[in-house]
Structure formats: C-alpha cells, structure tokens
Amino acid sequence: MKKIALALAVTSVLALGACKKQAPADLPPPPQATGPSTPAPAPSTPQGLVPGTQAHFAQQMQGRDTIYFDTDKFNVDAEDQAALSQQAAYLRQYPNIRATVEGHCDERGTREYNIALGERRANAAKNYLVSLGIPAERLTTVSYGKERPAALGSNAEAWARNRRAVTIVLN
Amino acid sequence: MLSRITALIVLAFFSGNALAQEQVRVPVLEEEGGLSVTVTDDSAWQDLSIAIPSFATDRDQPTAANSQGTTALGIELGRVVYNDLRNNGLFRPVGPDSLPNPAYQQITAPSWSTWSGRSAEMLVQGYVRAGADGRLTVGCYLYDVQLQQQLVREGWVVDAADWRRAAHKCADLVYSRLSGESPFFDSKIAYIAETGPKDKRIKRLAIMDSDGANHRFITSGQSTALTPRYSPDYSKIAYVSYLNGYARIYVYDIGSGRQTLVTESQNPTFAPRWSPNGRTILYSMAVNGNTDIYSVPATGGTPRRLTDAPGIDVGGSYSPDGSQVVFESDRSGNQQIYVMNADGTGQRRISFFGGRAATPEWSPRGDQIAFTHIVGDLRVGVMSPDGRNMRHLTNSWQDEAPTWAPNGRIVQFFRTARNTGETSIWQVDLTGRNERRLPTPVGASDPAWGPVLP
Numbered sequence: 001m002k003k004i005a006l007a008l009a010v011t012s013v014l015a016l017g018a019c020k021k022q023a024p025a026d027l028p029p030p031p032q033a034t035g036p037s038t039p040a041p042a043p044s045t046p047q048g049l050v051p052g053t054q055a056h057f058a059q060q061m062q063g064r065d066t067i068y069f070d071t072d073k074f075n076v077d078a079e080d081q082a083a084l085s086q087q088a089a090y091l092r093q094y095p096n097i098r099a100t101v102e103g104h105c106d107e108r109g110t111r112e113y114n115i116a117l118g119e120r121r122a123n124a125a126k127n128y129l130v131s132l133g134i135p136a137e138r139l140t141t142v143s144y145g146k147e148r149p150a151a152l153g154s155n156a157e158a159w160a161r162n163r164r165a166v167t168i169v170l171n
Numbered sequence: 172m173l174s175r176i177t178a179l180i181v182l183a184f185f186s187g188n189a190l191a192q193e194q195v196r197v198p199v200l201e202e203e204g205g206l207s208v209t210v211t212d213d214s215a216w217q218d219l220s221i222a223i224p225s226f227a228t229d230r231d232q233p234t235a236a237n238s239q240g241t242t243a244l245g246i247e248l249g250r251v252v253y254n255d256l257r258n259n260g261l262f263r264p265v266g267p268d269s270l271p272n273p274a275y276q277q278i279t280a281p282s283w284s285t286w287s288g289r290s291a292e293m294l295v296q297g298y299v300r301a302g303a304d305g306r307l308t309v310g311c312y313l314y315d316v317q318l319q320q321q322l323v324r325e326g327w328v329v330d331a332a333d334w335r336r337a338a339h340k341c342a343d344l345v346y347s348r349l350s351g352e353s354p355f356f357d358s359k360i361a362y363i364a365e366t367g368p369k370d371k372r373i374k375r376l377a378i379m380d381s382d383g384a385n386h387r388f389i390t391s392g393q394s395t396a397l398t399p400r401y402s403p404d405y406s407k408i409a410y411v412s413y414l415n416g417y418a419r420i421y422v423y424d425i426g427s428g429r430q431t432l433v434t435e436s437q438n439p440t441f442a443p444r445w446s447p448n449g450r451t452i453l454y455s456m457a458v459n460g461n462t463d464i465y466s467v468p469a470t471g472g473t474p475r476r477l478t479d480a481p482g483i484d485v486g487g488s489y490s491p492d493g494s495q496v497v498f499e500s501d502r503s504g505n506q507q508i509y510v511m512n513a514d515g516t517g518q519r520r521i522s523f524f525g526g527r528a529a530t531p532e533w534s535p536r537g538d539q540i541a542f543t544h545i546v547g548d549l550r551v552g553v554m555s556p557d558g559r560n561m562r563h564l565t566n567s568w569q570d571e572a573p574t575w576a577p578n579g580r581i582v583q584f585f586r587t588a589r590n591t592g593e594t595s596i597w598q599v600d601l602t603g604r605n606e607r608r609l610p611t612p613v614g615a616s617d618p619a620w621g622p623v624l625p
Contacts, residue, residue, distance in 0.1 A: 072505065074460075107569070107587070107592065108545075108549075108569075109506075109529075109545070110506075110529040110530050110543050110545070110549070110571050110572065111397065111398065111571070111572065111616075111617070112398060112441060112442045112455070112485050112486055112499075112530065113483065113485055113486075113499065113501075113506055113529055113530075115397075115411075115418060115439070115441050115442075115457075116441075116455065116457055116462035116483040116485050117483065119439060119457035119460050119462060120457075120460045120461075120462075120483070122460070123457075123459055123460025124460065127459075127460075141460075142416065142417055142418070142439070143418065143439060143457070147372070147374070147395060147397070148370060149369060149370055149592075150370065152368075152369045152370060152590070152592070153590055154589040154590045154592075
C-alpha cells in the first residue's frame with residue numbers, strides 16, 4: 001500500500017506541476033481519476049498485464065513514459081522531471097528489468113542532424129534517470145531522428161508531439 | 172559488375188557508293204516548329220537543336236542486350252542519348268522516334284541535306300555491331316550540320332549488359348564537346364527507397380544509373396537504411412542501418428554482397444563519407460549524447476577524432492584534393508557550416524548569412540559548396556568555399572541533402588511532401604531553372620551521386 005501512496009503523491013505533484021512548456025493539446029493524456037472516493041487500482045495486472053513488461057509499464061505510466069522537448073532543445077524541465085521520476089519509481093519497483101530511451105525529433109530538420117539531436121534527447125532522459133539512482137547499466141539509448149514520427153501531420157501540434165524521448169521496457 | 176569500356180582508335184568504314192536512300196519515316200520536327208536559333212551568350216549551346224536518329228547496324232543480329240536484334244538496339248541507343256540530353260535541360264534534341272533512320276554507310280557520311288532541311292544544327296549518329304565474343308561495338312559521331320563537319324567521334328566495346336553505358340558515354344561526348352564541361356551521364360546513384368505510411372516507413376538501400384535505369388534494391392527493408400555513399404570506385408556503399416536495433420555504419424561490398432561494420436563501437440555511428448581517394452571514411456559518432464566527427468581507414472583501423480566541441484558536429488565532405496573537410500556544427504547555438512583541415516585543425520565557421528545551414532557537400536570541381544538552408548522551410552543552396560555568394564537553387568517546403576553530379580554542374584537532393592511525408596529525388600542545375608524529378612519506382616530520399624565511370 002505504500003507504493004500506491006507514492007504513486008498517488010507523484011500524480012498529484014504532476015497535476016499541480018509546472019505547465020510552462022507549450023504542451024500538445026491532446027498529449028500526454030490526462031491522469032486517470034484516482035480520487036479518494038474511488039478505490040485505488042490494484043498495483044498490478046488490472047487487465048492481466050504482466051508486471052515488468054513493456055505493456056504493463058506503458059499502462060502504468062499513463063503517458064508519462066514520454067517526455068517532450070521544445071524546438072531544437074534537449075533540456076529536461078520540471079514537467080519532464082516529474083515524468084522521469086515516475087519512470088524511475090517503476091524501474092526501482094522491478095529491479096531486474098532494463099529499459100531503452102528512444103530519442104525523436106520533428107520533421108523540420110535535416111536527417112543526420114536529427115539523429116544527433118535525438119541522441120541528445122535520449123541521453124538527457126537517461127541521465128536524469130541515472131541521477132535518480134537507476135544504474136546506467138540498465139539503460140540504453142537509441143535515436144530515430146525524424147524517421148519515426150508519432151504524429152503524422154505537418155503542423156506545430158504534430159511537431160510538438162514528435163519532439164520526444166520515449167522510455168521502453170526491454171523484456 | 173562493371174566492365175571496362177575500351178576506346179577504339181579509328182573506325183574504318185568503307186566509304187560506300189552512297190545510296191543515300193534512307194528509310195524515311197515520319198518527317199516531323201513538330202515540337203520545334205522550324206528551328207532558328209541565334210547564338211547570343213555563353214549558355215547559347217543549351218539552345219542548340221540536335222538531331223539524334225537511331226544508331227545503325229551493319230547486320231541485324233540477336234544480342235544478349237535485348238530480345239530483338241541490333242537494329243532494335245540501335246533505336247534504344249539513340250533514345251538513351253536523346254533522353255540524357257533532353258531530361259537535363261541541355262540542348263533541344265529531337266530523338267529517333269521523330270527522325271528518319273540513317274543507313275549504316277551514312278554514319279560516317281551524313282546526308283547533309285536531310286538534316287539541314289530539318290533545321291538541325293547538330294547531328295549525333297552512331298552504330299552498333301555485335302561481335303563474335305558477345306560484346307558490342309558502339310560508335311558515336313557528332314557533326315556540325317551547317318559546317319558539314321565532324322566535330323568529334325569515339326567508340327567503345329562493351330559487354331552486352333552494359334549497352335546503356337555506351338549510350339551514356341556518347342551523350343557525355345556530345346555534352347562535353349558542345350558545353351566545354353566535364354562529362355557526367357555515365358555514373359550511378361545510390362539512394363534510399365521509401366514505401367509505406369509515414370510512421371511505419373520502410374527504407375531500403377537501392378542503386379540506379381544516373382538516368383534511373385538498371386534499378387536494384389540492395390537491402391530487404393527489414394531494418395531501416397539511411398544516407399548511403401558510393402565509394403569512389405563504385406565497389407562499395409557505406410550507409411547507416413538499424414540492423415540489430417541501433418544505428419551503425421556498414422560498408423556493403425557490391426561484388427560479394429557482404430557487409431562489415433566500419434568501426435566496432437558501443438555508440439551509434441552515422442553520416443558516412445568517403446575521401447576522394449577512397450582510403451578514408453569520415454563518420455559521426457554520438458558518445459553520451461555528444462556527436463563528433465571521426466575518420467577511420469576504409470579498410471579498418473584506429474579511428475581518429477577530428478572534432479571535440481561540446482555541440483553537435485556531424486557530416487562532412489572532403490574538398491576534391493582531400494586536404495579540407497566542410498562540416499556542420501551547432502557549437503554556435505544552431506546549425507552552421509564550418510571548414511577544417513583533414514586532420515581536424517583550423518576549424519572555422521564560413522556561413523554567416525542567417526538561418527541555419529546543414530548538410531554541406533563540396534563540389535567535385537571545388538568551386539562551390541551545396542547545402543541545406545533552413546529558414547522555416549528547407550531549401551537547397553550553394554555558396555563559395557569561403558561562405559560568400561550564397562544563393563538558393565530551390566524554393567519548396569522541404570528540400571534537403573544535396574549531392575553533386577560528378578562534373579559539379581547539377582545538384583540532386585530529396586524533397587519531402589507536407590503531411591504525407593512522401594519523398595522524391597529531384598535535380599536542378601546551377602542556374603536553378605532546370606529542375607526535374609527523377610523517375611524512381613517508389614519514394615526516394617538521400618541521393619548520393621558517384622563519379623563518372625572510367
């Protein structure tokens with residue numbers, strides 16, 4: 001039950017958290033209602049997901065497996081730190097799993113530079129996780145540059161969703 | 172497999188009793204509407220009207236080059252020469268489908284009245300002969316119709332499979348003689364073939380001739396391939412693959428089909444570039460998120476780090492003499508173009524015209540650097556090696572990654588469409604006027620133009 005309390009605390013911090021960065025309108029998805037009136041969800045396998053798997057991690061993160069960046073930037077701001085803290089809590093809870101951080105860019109740059117920029121973003125996220133006590137040996141990075149967009153449009157909103165670092169649990 | 176083309180010394184023709192009976196077909200030059208061109212400036216050669224009839228043959232015989240005989244092959248040869256000269260915005264050629272077919276004897280003794288009557292200023296004639304060894308002999312003659320003079324001629328012996336190369340050599344001969352520029356048609360392009368939706372795009376390494384012919388996919392598409400570069404002798408292609416999940420540079424050997432890592436590393440390596448002599452490969456490597464440029468012997472060995480700025484240093488392109496490297500760095504705060512000596516010393520910024528500047532490529536002539544200029548949109552531009560005289564060659568939503576024709580007169584690049592992300596390869600000459608899309612079977616990006624074949 002302590003873990004649930006921690007998760008709730010993180011969630012509330014996030015809800016109050018800094019919104020200085022121009023976040024995409026539709027992402028990340030809002031945290032699910034976990035108010036005091038509803039019973040807290042079971043810590044694991046609400047839909048039969050196996051703890052420590054990518055599917056379970058993604059479900060538990062509620063969108064906070066991904067952090068977003070401003071154009072050409074790779075700094076981790078307060079909002080990103082909150083998301084990464086939640087990722088770190090999960091990785092501490094399952095100490096045997098490894099993860100990789102994927103760095104991505106929007107399409108408004110050249111291909112090779114974007115591979116380098118995605119590396120910067122993935123490493124920024126990784127370094128923050130390491131600063132929270134996650135052993136570097138458990139984390140790898142990969143940059144896809146602008147090759148794997150999450151949002152398909154060619155507009156500011158899609159570009160904001162694509163400038164991201166996504167943490168993936170490796171099974 | 173490249174096979175050599177041997178120059179013939181002289182083509183001994185019997186000076187026949189000139190029947191002068193050509194098999195006249197459709198006597199039209201309709202698209203030209205009566206050519207009368209006045210030579211007014213240095214680029215007037217581009218307005219020359221050139222007649223390129225089918226190549227003649229001494230005896231129609233089957234070859235391995237086509238299912239029909241050498242007569243049909245002669246028409247194809249004329250078409251390839253015609254399309255080379257036409258598609259690049261050079262000259263105003265008329266091809267074999269609109270012209271009478273000269274007889275074999277007329278190749279060395281043109282029927283002048285036929286061509287002057289069609290207002291042709293220049294005449295390209297040729298022949299093809301099948302040899303007993305299965306190889307083809309192809310001759311190419313350029314005539315000045317008004318002067319009734321032969322300007323240049325050359326001949327080649329090629330394997331039947333390489334018949335198009337003979338036509339490209341002929342187009343190169345004509346282009347060089349009339350423009351004074353170096354040849355470029357007989358060359359190849361490596362690129363990335365793209366299929367599928369934007370978020371699940373399959374990217375395969377592929378190669379083709381400079382006119383899009385002899386297209387071949389090299390990789391299956393199971394792992395993403397990016398940014399190929401032909402070795403100067405066309406024997407290998409360096410490119411980035413996400414084989415095994417992470418970006419690494421591989422050198423693919425075209426002859427054996429095998430590939431090797433350019434350098435063993437736990438870090439991502441990308442942006443491969445060959446030195447002009449093929450002995451060194453430049454590459455970029457990210458260590459803990461910081462990308463720098465390294466060089467390594469193409470045959471393997473100890474890498475040498477050339478940059479150590481805290482910013483991203485990436486890409487690179489050698490000057491033709493191999494002494495300098497132009498590259499891209501954001502050490503000033505955003506992407507700009509820098510030049511350094513090939514050993515990494517003497518790094519200095521050359522781009523100061525505003526916006527961001529990326530993907531510099533040194534012209535094979537040495538006189539220009541092509542690059543991607545980013546000011547909202549991505550456009551292809553050129554500048555002098557000192558960073559002056561910047562000008563745009565294209566104006567579209569997203570044009571990037573220029574690569575030079577071997578003679579430094581034409582630039583290819585890839586264009587991305589808004590929203591769909593569909594890619595296509597385009598080329599433009601240095602005037603910026605003659606822009607055209609290259610025919611590719613599927614979407615296409617990252618063109619890399621190799622040198623003229625020997």
